[in-house]
Amino acid sequence: MAEEEAGGLVFHPMDQFVVKPLFGEGPVNWYTPTNATLWMALAALAITALLVFGTRGRAIVPNRVQSIAELLYGMVHKMVEDVTGKDGLKYFPYVMTLFCFILFANFLGLLPKSFSPTSHIAVTAVLAVLVFVGVTVLGFVKNGAHFLGLFWVSSAPLALRPVLAVIELISYFVRPVSHSIRLAGNIMAGHAVIKVFAAFAAIAAIAPVSVVAITAMYGLEVLVALIQAYVFTILTCVYLKDALHPAH
């Protein structure tokens, strides 16, 4: 979104993140369909296309699309099973929902002219808070007061335990913050950097460098899109494991 104005280059690296109504102008009410709505809905459609229509053959020998769907399924399923154990598999659909949503929102956000819902702290914070609240409630429901054993490091010397408990408590409540800001920050920073490089392309002398830099950043962002979805999901699994097996 760089416009070359008289005698200078104007950068609007953050304009791509503006939430605006899809139809016409006006205020953004809570129900207004916006570009954020559109790209989240597209993510849902893409997930449905891959995981539902891609597997409608139910083939024993899968075709390409079904292989990809099974790859995603197998990856998340194995992650949940490895990290949380067999009893965590009950929550596999929820973890899979998170992973698919973040993965597809990230990848769709890489399309030119698109919008990245996961670059918004409002979205990632809701995702993180859902995990945080869900895991905390689950921990107390499953383990009762034993869940507090998560903060009481029984292997440490007795004198140290209260100090450690405070640290553990703080780190527990910082979890949703880091969980959400990590994702939004990565996506936002990558997209903004690409825009800045793109604006430099308006100067003929640096345009080739700019194009190479954009290509490199784009490659990195593809990697980041996958890695951040993976990181968010595996952290969710780790928190889930803490809720199911709070003992240190």
Next chain:
Amino acid sequence: MFSLLQQTAPVVVEESETVIITESAEAAGHGADAAHAVAAADAAHGAAGHAASAPGMPQLDFTTFGNQIFWLLVILAVIHWVLSRIALPRIGGVISDRQGAITGDLMAAEEFKQKAKEAEAAYDKALADARAEAGKIVAANKAEIQKELDAAIAHADAEIAARAAESEKRIGEIRASAIEDARNVAREVTAALVENFGGKADQGLVDAAVDQRLKGALQ
């Protein structure tokens, strides 16, 4: 919220996320270019004025939070419904079906392998039996042929002996008739000689004389 105007530009714009770079080195000191830079600065002012109405980062524009959260929850619910009701049971079913098929196929393969081994053993046994049978038949045939051969040889020997005896007899007859013929010729020649010498050939005497002479020559 960083504003970056090259040091030669006359106006510093603050409170703007807009970054302006002027190709400044040449701009310095030139009247036309100074006006140029002022125009750019004005544009930046406009942008700053625009930015003032919205926060620096769209991510921190709290007026859109309700909207995003509402739609996020809707979309998450939809995805969760689709996955947990349709996609995940189906993919899980396909994967376990495949696992079952692979296990079944492996067991069937094991079974077939066992059958193949048994079949091979049966085949080997049948082959050995057939070889023994063939050996027996060959031996029997050989013995039979030998017997027939022996009989044929004996028959042929007997025939040869009979033919040889017959030939012997005929040779003897021929020899006897040859002696008789020679004697008769000698008697006739002798009688003719005697008559030609003017004598009277006494048949009895001539025969006796010829036999006397022939006794030594023919026997």
